[in-house]
């Protein structure tokens with residue numbers, strides 16, 4: 239057992255270093271130069287590195303804590319991993335064109351938001367018996383939120399219509415996590431540490447996520463927003479919505495594991 243453990247840890251360390259070298263290549267590659275004084279460019283860079291570091295942390299902790307929490311922590315790592323690669327690319331788009339990498343944000347969201355939604359299911363599944371319906375309803379809410387939002391931004395449908403349908407999808411997600419089955423399981427069966435992280439996660443989905451529709455509103459419905467401001471705000475929002483969100487899950491995993499040791 240001890241042998242297997244150290245083998246797994248070595249494997250994880252190897253993966254982490256392979257990832258780090260990949261990050262270094264991707265980040266320094268054939269990129270256009272980041273100009274001194276380009277604060278939006280700096281914010282893309284900083285978030286890229288924070289996401290890469292968070293990925294290694296969640297991976298290593300998933301190996302260390304393991305057990306019933308391994309999956310939740312691995313999914314946190316997947317979120318930051320996927321986002322890190324999108325951020326390398328988005329930085330390139332910004333640095334070489336000075337325009338917002340909107341398409342890539344949506345591709346990133348389409349992959350990472352469903353994974354963030356799975357986390358609500360996973361942290362509850364770690365401590366209680368829950369139905370898969372929680373996950374499927376949150377997934378439907380995600381698609382109703384993101385697909386019309388993209389179509390509205392891309393000019394495929396009227397931008398107000400895209401916004402309104404997207405808001406309904408988000409409202410449905412909020413309903414599920416504040417008043418639906420997920421919230422009931424959390425309130426009635428979760429130990430204190432899991433309840434605490436569930437609360438932080440649900441407020442992240444309310445307050446942290448509000449930044450994106452606000453950006454959409456100013457960008458498309460209220461006469462246009464400054465691309466620099468919008469990108470800095472989105473970049474900072476992702477620190478909360480992707481990295482801190484993962485840290486909340488890590489907190490529950492760590493506390494629950496210590497409590498049952």
Ligand SMILES: *C/C=C(C)/C=C/C=C(C)/C=C/C1=C(C)CCCC1(C)C
Nearest residue numbers: 387401404405408447450451454479
């Ligand atoms: C890591 C990325 C995250 C958590 C992205 C979240 C994106 C949203 C919450 C987007 C929401 C939108 C609406 C609620 C209305 C329509 C426009 C959207 C897609 C920007």
